[in-house]
Amino acid sequence: MTALALTFRRAPASLIAGAAVLLVVLVCAVAPGLIAPYDPLAFDYGALLQPPSAAHPFGTDQFGRDILSRTIAAATIDLQIAIFATVGPLVIGTIIGLLVGYYGGIADAIFGRLVDLVVTFPFLVLVIAIVAVLGPGLSNMYIAIGVVGWVFYARLMRGEVQVLRGQDYVSAAKVLGYGEARILLRHILPNAARPILVYWMTDMALAILLGSSLGYLGLGAQPPAAEWGVLIADGKNFFSQAWWITVFPGFAIVFCGIGFSLFGDGLADLMDVRR
C-alpha cells in the first residue's frame, strides 16, 4: 500500500493526465451503450443534419444519426486498432531483437540489412501495397502493419540488449552457470523492456493515426463500421454545410493521440528512459 502511494506521489503529472484521458477512451470503447445517448446506427428522419444542440451535443448526420453516439461507439474499433496493430509487432520484435542482439553474428548482419531496407520504403506506401495484395479491411490492415512494424521494435530491443550483454551482472549470471534462456528472460529482458514500453505508447498513437487514415482512404475499416477515420470520410461531402459531422470525430482522434503521448512521456520520466 505504501509502495503504491509512493509510486503515485512520484508519478509525473503527464502520466496522470494521460491515464485520465485514456481511461475516458477505454470506458467509451468497452461500454459505448452505457454512455452514448442514442443508438449510433438509428436513423431519425425528423432530425437530419442538425447542428450541435442540447439534444444532440455534436449534431446529427444526413440520416439523423447522433454524432456524439457515433463518435463514442467508434472508440471500440479505434482502440482495437491501437492494440491489435501493435501487440503482434511488440511481441515478435521483442523476441527477435532479444535473440539478434544477444547472439550477434550472421543473424545480426542480416537483420541490419533488413532494417536498412525497410526504412527505405515509405511505411504508408508499403502498408498500402500489402493491403493491395491482401485486399482492404481491418484484419488485412493489421497483417500489413505487422509485417513491417515488428522491425522497429526489434531494432530498439537489439540496441538495448547489445549494451546490456556486456554488463557485469550478466557476466555474473553466466559465471553462476545459469542457462541462456534464464539469462535472457530474467536478467536482460526486464532491464531492456522500459524503452520498448515507452515506444509502444507512441506506436499506439501512431497506429490510430494510420488506422484512421486507411479508414478514410477506404482501405481500413469498412463502412458502416463506426471508426473515426470512416466517420470523417462519411461527413466530408457535407463539410461546408455540416462541419460537425467531421470535426467531432477528429477531436476524438486528437484527444486519444494526446492521451497516449502524455502517458508515454510520463512513463519515460517515471522509468528514466531517454528518448
Added chain:
Amino acid sequence: MSKAGLIAARLLQILPTFLLIGVVVFVLARLLPGDPVSAALGDRATDEAVNRLREQMGLDRSILEQFLLFLRSAVQGDFGQSIAFRTPVTTVIAERLPVTLALTGLATLIALALAVPLAFVAAVNANRWPDFLIRGVFQVGLSSPVFYVGLILLTVFAAWFRWFPVGGYGEGFADILWHLLLPSTTLALSFSAVIMRNLRAAILEVLNAEFVDFARAKGLSRRVVMIRHVLRNALISTVTLVGLHAGSLLGGAVITESVFAVPGVGRLMVDSIFARDYPMIQALTLILAVVVSLAFLITDLIQMALDPRVAR
C-alpha cells in the same frame, strides 16, 4: 579514409540497396492476386494468345530468370502497361512524380520555416510559458491526422473564404504555388512538430557545450553566440532528421493528395489499388523506395559537407 573515398563508398552502397528494393517489389508482385496475363488480355483471350504473351513476359521461365528479366526491364525503365491508363506505367509516373516532389519539397520548406524559429524561442525559454505554449500547440499538431487537418484547411480557406482553389494543380510557377500552398501546409504541420521537438532538444544540448561557454568568455555578443555557434551546430541534426523523414513525408503525400485531389503519385497509388492496376502499384512502390534511398544519400552527403567530423 579520405573524404572523396568516403563519398565514393557511400555512392557504391546505393547499388545493393537498389537490388534489395527490387527483390522486395518482385516478391510483392508475385504475391499479388490475379494472373497478369489474363489481366492484360481480358477473359475472352484465346489460349494461343495467352501462351504467346506468357512467353513474351517470360512467365514460362524459372523464377530466377524471371527475376533477372524483371531487373533488366526495371533498369531500362520498363514496368509494363498500366491496366487503368492503357499506356506505359512509366509515362504516367513521369508525369506525376514532379507534382509529388514539388508538394513534399514545399512542405519541407514550410515545416522548417515554422519549426526553426519556434524551436529557438522554446529552447531559449525552456520550461517557461512560451516553451509550454509552443510545445502544447505542436503536440496537438502531432496528434492530428493529416487528412483531418487537410479537410479543415480545405473547408475554411478554400470553401468558406475562397482564398485558395479547392484542389487540383496549376500551370506555371505562381499558379502551381497557389494550388499547392494548402496541401503542403497540411503536410508540413506534423512534420514541423517533429523537427521542432528534435531541434529544441539539440539547441538545449549545444547550449551546455563547452565551446559555447568559450565563445561567451571570448566576449562575443549573445546574438552572435546564439546564431553562429548554437543554432548552426544544432541544425546539423535537423538536416539528418529531414532526410530520414523523406519516407513518412511521401506517405503523408499519399493522404494529402487524396484530400486535395492533387494529381501526384500518392493519389495515383490509392486510385491504382481500387482499379487493381497491379503493374502501376509495383512500379510506384519501387520508384518511391528509390526516391527515399536517394534522399538518404543526399542527406549523408550534405552531412559530410557540414560536419567535418564525419569524414574522420
